Amino acid sequence: MSSDHNHAHNHAAGANEKSLRIALALTASFLVVQVIAGLMTQSLALLSDAAHMFTDAAALAIALAAIQIAKRPADKRRTFGYHRFEILAAAFNAMLLFMVAIYIVIEAWQRIFSPVQIESTGMLVVAVLGLVVNLISMRLLSQGKDSSLNVKGAYLEVWADMLGSVGVIIGALVIRFTGWGWVDSVVAVLIGLWVLPRTWVLLKSSLNILLEGVPEDLDIDAVERTILAVPGVLSIHDLHVWSLTSGKPSLTVHAVVDPVIDAETEVVPAIRRALIAAHGIAHSTVQCERVPCQPLPWDAHFEGHGHVEDQRAESGGSGVAHSHADHGHDQNHDHDHNSSASQKRDH
Numbered sequence: 001m002s003s004d005h006n007h008a009h010n011h012a013a014g015a016n017e018k019s020l021r022i023a024l025a026l027t028a029s030f031l032v033v034q035v036i037a038g039l040m041t042q043s044l045a046l047l048s049d050a051a052h053m054f055t056d057a058a059a060l061a062i063a064l065a066a067i068q069i070a071k072r073p074a075d076k077r078r079t080f081g082y083h084r085f086e087i088l089a090a091a092f093n094a095m096l097l098f099m100v101a102i103y104i105v106i107e108a109w110q111r112i113f114s115p116v117q118i119e120s121t122g123m124l125v126v127a128v129l130g131l132v133v134n135l136i137s138m139r140l141l142s143q144g145k146d147s148s149l150n151v152k153g154a155y156l157e158v159w160a161d162m163l164g165s166v167g168v169i170i171g172a173l174v175i176r177f178t179g180w181g182w183v184d185s186v187v188a189v190l191i192g193l194w195v196l197p198r199t200w201v202l203l204k205s206s207l208n209i210l211l212e213g214v215p216e217d218l219d220i221d222a223v224e225r226t227i228l229a230v231p232g233v234l235s236i237h238d239l240h241v242w243s244l245t246s247g248k249p250s251l252t253v254h255a256v257v258d259p260v261i262d263a264e265t266e267v268v269p270a271i272r273r274a275l276i277a278a279h280g281i282a283h284s285t286v287q288c289e290r291v292p293c294q295p296l297p298w299d300a301h302f303e304g305h306g307h308v309e310d311q312r313a314e315s316g317g318s319g320v321a322h323s324h325a326d327h328g329h330d331q332n333h334d335h336d337h338n339s340s341a342s343q344k345r346d347h
Contacts, residue, residue: 041119094203122173232261263288
């Protein structure tokens with residue numbers, strides 16, 4: 001990788017970090033204003049929108065934290081680095097949002113039977129200011145949303161909150177000219193319902209990564225077909241695909257290889273290239289065998305994909321090969337190891 005490319009990459013990362021910091025400062029400051037105004041005007045819609053703005057602040061903070069933590073290298077205690085912090089923070093954010101949304105729905109239901117006087121003028125002014133803050137934040141984040149998934153996620157959060165601000169403005173205008181105070185509760189519930197589906201998707205995706213499930217954008221059957229299509233691969237078993245964090249999938253697999261083909265110099269590099277090209281899986285560990293190995297006790301109850309046995313496999317030596325390529329680094333690391341009992345890993 002050239003020094004010019006490195007300089008451009010670092011410059012883009014620095015620009016994204018600066019935009020995130022400014023957007024976070026604006027959003028967090030106005031969040032405090034919105035909560036105070038919601039309590040003073042007794043507008044549940046404003047409080048609901050404040051809860052949504054909290055998701056924006058959390059998303060911005062998570063994006064910033066991910067940039068900072070990703071700079072820390074892996075060590076002997078955390079050989080995968082610190083990327084999973086982003087997932088833990090996202091799961092915490094989602095659970096907190098669920099509690100806030102439940103509170104808003106309960107409060108809205110109670111207000112139907114015990115209406116309160118809504119100060120529509122203050123509600124309108126704060127909602128308009130919130131819309132302005134969202135538009136400024138969107139402008140700041142728009143420059144980096146196509147080059148960073150973190151920035152893109154934060155941009156989408158702010159965009160959704162902008163729609164919430166529009167809803168509060170409409171509700172304030174309706175209350176001001178009609179006196180229908182119940183509209184405030186309706187707007188609050190609608191904003192809560194707008195937040196909940198995205199919150200559930202965020203929580204579901206986070207839990208899937210924490211449970212080391214197959215990444216949602218990968219088809220494990222297609223991955224299996226890709227490996228089996230490599231010349232020399234007779235069958236595969238113990239295929240596992242998971243993700244360390246969003247956008248960083250990993251794979252381990254045992255491949256039964258034709259004995260007339262050299263596994264380390266021909267099969268493994270071919271599998272590695274195919275996985276990167278077809279599925280973007282840059283971190284793969286491949287164990288080559290002449291006959292399928294026996295699963296470990298903890299694997300005995302697992303019925304996964306890729307347990308396809310071919311009677312053409314002949315007995316003989318086995319080899320373990322590990323390939324690791326990371327698009328985000330200057331170098332690709334490929335490690336090929338000779339077989340031994342201590343080197344075999346069953347996943």
